[in-house]
Amino acid sequence: MQKPIIVTAYYKEERTMLERCIGSVQNQTCHADHLLVADGYPQSWIDERQWPREVRHIKLDRAHGDYGNTPRGVGAALAISEGYDGISLLDADNWLEPSHVADCAATAAENPQADYLVARWNLRRPDETILPLPDDLFADHVDTNCFVFLPGSFHKLNHFHIMPQEFSIVGDKVFYLALKGAGLVSAKVPTRTVNYHCLWPSLYRLAGEEPPPGAKHDIDVSHLEAWLQQQTPRALELIYRRCGVQFVVKSRA
DSSP states (O other): OOSEEEEEEESSOOHHHHHHHHHHHHTOSSOOEEEEEEESOOOTHHHHSOOSSOEEEEEESSOOSSTTHHHHHHHHHHHHHTTOSEEEEOOTTOEEOTTHHHHHHHHHHHOTTOSEEEEEEEEEOTTSOBOOOOTTOOTTOOOGGGEEEOGGGGGGTTHHHHSOGGGGGGHHHHHHHHHHHTTOOEEEEEEEEEEEEOOOHHHHHHTTOOOOTTOOOOOOOHHHHHHHHTSOHHHHHHHHHHHTSOOOOOOOO
């Protein structure tokens, strides 16, 4: 991993969150370029500020309502076309430990057969303290922020921005199923280097805590089954192609 880049899609996040995110990339012990992609609401201070390391800023002219999938896809496509050999996705409300890029590069070097890496995370409370939960709670899930894409997985990155908008609420889960379905080889980074700003009530309750003020609603995907049941066989075929994975659809009652 000689030329890494980190792609950050952002929407209307507070400046302090974006500053934390950008600062964590600036402070990497091993240099990585940083590409921010504004999903319809660019923040001008990013261009006005003098950064020690370059911060690139792409501005989409409208929001896309797909939880960042379109700006992620735009950033990843640019990174591939410009010759980067390691692509990470970092949401604007999250941040990295200083050794993240170096640890990922070392893992890639130790696993030359790997098509992508899976970094480990810390679940962080709003005050940045760590929620005491293991980072391998869900065997069928890898958070978007924990993927590091190497050239062997570049051909799958388009699924982020071509999957139907209806699936974007669980885009990382769909994407991980597509990677596994394609038989791609992964390697796990041994250290916890991704910090995830956690507002999911179910995770707090799993840790024996009450959710903090401003917690999100846990994700409800019941509407997806009903939506899929309404599709024609041809429409389902195209949906599966765009997602990179085929879902089992229950028969209509």
